[in-house]
Amino acid sequence: MGGPLSQRPLPPEDYRVLSLWHATAEDDWTPRAPLTGDLEVDVAVVGAGLTGLWTAHYLAEADPTLRIAVLEAEVAGYGASGRNGGWCSALFPASADTLAALPGPGGRPHGRAGALAQHAAMRATVAEVERATAAEGIDAHVARGGxxxxxxxxxxxxxxxxxxxxxxxxxxxxxxxxxxxxxxxxxxxxxxxxxxxxxxxxxxxLHPARLVRGLARAVERRGVRVLERTPVTSIAPGRCETPYGVVRAEVVVRATEGYTPRLPGHERAVVxxxxxxxxxxxxxxxxxxxxxxxxxxxxxxxxxxxxxxxxxxxxxxxxxxxxxxxxxxxxxxxxxxxxxxxxxxxxxxxxxxxxxxxxxxxxxxxxxxxxxxxxxxRDWCASVGLDRGTGLAWAGGYVGDGVATTNLAGRTLRDLVLGHDTDLTALPWVGHRSPDWERxxxxxxxxxxxxxxxxxxxxxxxxxxxxxxxxxxxxxxxx
Missing domain, CATH: 3.30.9.10 (D-Amino Acid Oxidase, subunit A, domain 2)
Known part of the structure; x- marks a missing residue:
């Protein structure tokens, strides 16, 4: 999804050469305005890919009074969210056996019921992506053929x-x-x-770039600030550092997927x-x-x-x-x-x-x-969570199965940030911590x-x- 650091800012016309999807998104890819000084919000989301944008969407929908900013090093949909294979599927990267073995409340495994609940949630997510895109008027060329x-x-x-x-x-x-x-x-x-x-x-x-660009416009209509060409150089409890100022927030959501190793302290979290x-x-x-x-x-x-x-x-x-x-x-x-x-x-x-x-x-x-x-x-298992003590939240590790899973992550982060205990927050992947990769x-x-x-x-x-x-x-x- 969107990355925290940029190798080289691209002029707007160059974004269209990234993939077929970027070339045919019917979008001029003009970057939105970057951060221009310190900012204080309720929720800061790092990465304007599908994880970050779905999270902002569901939070803004649930509580329109929340001040939400999405920080993106390039433009929304620059990374994997805009150039994947266009499968919105119920596939989850970890097997049912792995999910059943993950520890739940009190350290007991989630078991068969937890694994089945995760699979049912993934199946329902495919329909939710269809519903949400239609509700927001996003023409992502969705076709449910299986x-x-x-x-x-x-x-x-x-x-x-x-x-x-x-x-x-x-x-x-x-x-x-x-x-x-x-x-x-x-x-x-x-x-x-x-x-x-x-x-x-x-x-x-579906057409992934049309989805992610449409979603960026949808969250802006709900009052979310999408700040592009604003690389985040580090995150810490209550703050995101950028070259253009500090963003302070009660909750900081890391939604950086494959670009995560560029963040200090997260070099071995994913590869x-x-x-x-x-x-x-x-x-x-x-x-x-x-x-x-x-x-x-x-x-x-x-x-x-x-x-x-x-x-x-x-x-x-x-x-x-x-x-x-x-x-x-x-x-x-x-x-x-x-x-x-x-x-x-x-x-x-x-x-x-x-x-x-x-x-x-x-x-x-x-x-x-x-x-x-x-x-x-390292364990090939995606996860989503919020550390209530630090206010640091995360989602990712999709292993290429992210188009639907990002939506489930966004709805789950909504519930976690708002402090709601729901069926989604009880799923096995919530709060899971994968081990670091080897050096x-x-x-x-x-x-x-x-x-x-x-x-x-x-x-x-x-x-x-x-x-x-x-x-x-x-x-x-x-x-």
Missing amino acids: TIDLARTPAQLTRARAEVAHARAWDRGQDDLRLLGRAEADSILRASGTLGATYTPDCAA PVYSLVIATEPLPDAVWDEIGLARRETFTDHRHLIVYGQRTADGRLVFGGRGAPYHLGSAIRPDHDRDPRVHAALLATLTDMFPVLGRSRGDVRVTHAWGGALGIT EPLRWLGINAGLRAMTLADAEESLTRRPSLVARAVAPLLG
């Missing part, structure tokens, strides 16, 4: 079956997740080599790992007739090295995935946003999945290629070894047609 997760090798089909069996063990019915045979999978999405799939209705494809994305030119109807995704379902497959895609409202394929290296010292730089090797691999994977892209008119044309840093905690160079070695292992695991399965031994060995290290 997600199809293909199995294209025998090993992937084994994982698909195991995933559904695990869901049934947690009382999740077919209305939540179901196994598809090849014919039913092909009726939704026709990819090469499909053996089966899983399907969940709990995902909406920024890059996910890279490509977008094709708009495809003709004849090609879409062969591919499918008639309801704009989002799609992936059961490989180990994550990929994700969607059909956009204007008929493009947007396709992304992991594979870019983690950079030593949690470095985030504009030149890390593009990696020709990874972008070429994404295109090769896309044309392998959909041969029609190469058959119809020669190689399909990629019009946009970009990337961005997402935030990963360098250990984390550089470990994270990049893990990324390479996932690539190797997929290659192993292609050869052996059995679940990867490499993946089984490293799974405990990768959440």
Whole structure:
């Protein structure tokens, strides 16, 4: 989401080259006014990504008398909130088993009921994002088509079956997740080599930059001050330091996600790992007739090295995935946003999945290629919380599953800040503290070894047609 420190202020016209989403947001990206001196508010939010803006939105809605300021190093939607894959899904980065084991009140595990409540809250959040965007008049090209997760090798089909069996063990019915045979999978999405799939209705494809920019305008209408090009250099109880003045507040919310390591004292809280994305030119109807995704379902497959895609409202394929290296010292730089090797691999994977892209008119044309840093905690578990003693609040560690989770975070922070005990504040992720990452160079070695292992695991399965031994060995290290 929005970062606390900026590498280099960009002129307004440059923001549109960050991604397809930035280029097509129908926004001129002119920065709002920065902070111009000391300021006193009730709530200061650091980061104008989806976490920060949803938090400001729900607080201002609940109590219009609150003085709220959102501080952003660049412009709202500059970071991952404006350049992700556009999946608003019920996915949560930690498993039900992990959530059940998290300690609750009195130190007792949250147990089965807590894990199920977290999952139910995530499912409801997809609908809440749809409702809230419509209520605020934000046209984010939302289409609730669900997600199809293909199995294209025998090993992937084994994982698909195991995933559904695990869901049934947690009382999740077919209305939540179901196994598809090849014919039913092909009726939704026709990819090469499909053996089966899983399907969940709990995902909406959307245009993330239109969402985050619309949300910034919505919170301003409610009286929230959005101060752009105002990097926060440190946070402490009751104050945020910036080059342009000090913002004092009873509550300070850290909503900085992958940019968090730039804040003093938070260098090892999360690691920024890059996910890279490509977008094709708009495809003709004849090609879409062969591919499918008639309801704009989002799609992936059961490989180990994550990929994700969607059909956009204007008929493009947007396709992304992991594979870019983690950079030593949690470095985030504009030149890390593009990696020709990874972008070429994404295109090769896309044309392998959909041969029609190469058959119809020669190689399909990629019009946009970009990337961005997402935030990963050491235990791969997102969290939200408020330390009532210090007034410091936080949310993040979404591991790439943040478009919906940020909304749940915003509503939960609203309740925490206002002192309301609700079903949301009782969820297992509330108040969870992830351990710090290892010091360098250990984390550089470990994270990049893990990324390479996932690539190797997929290659192993292609050869052996059995679940990867490499993946089984490293799974405990990768959440």
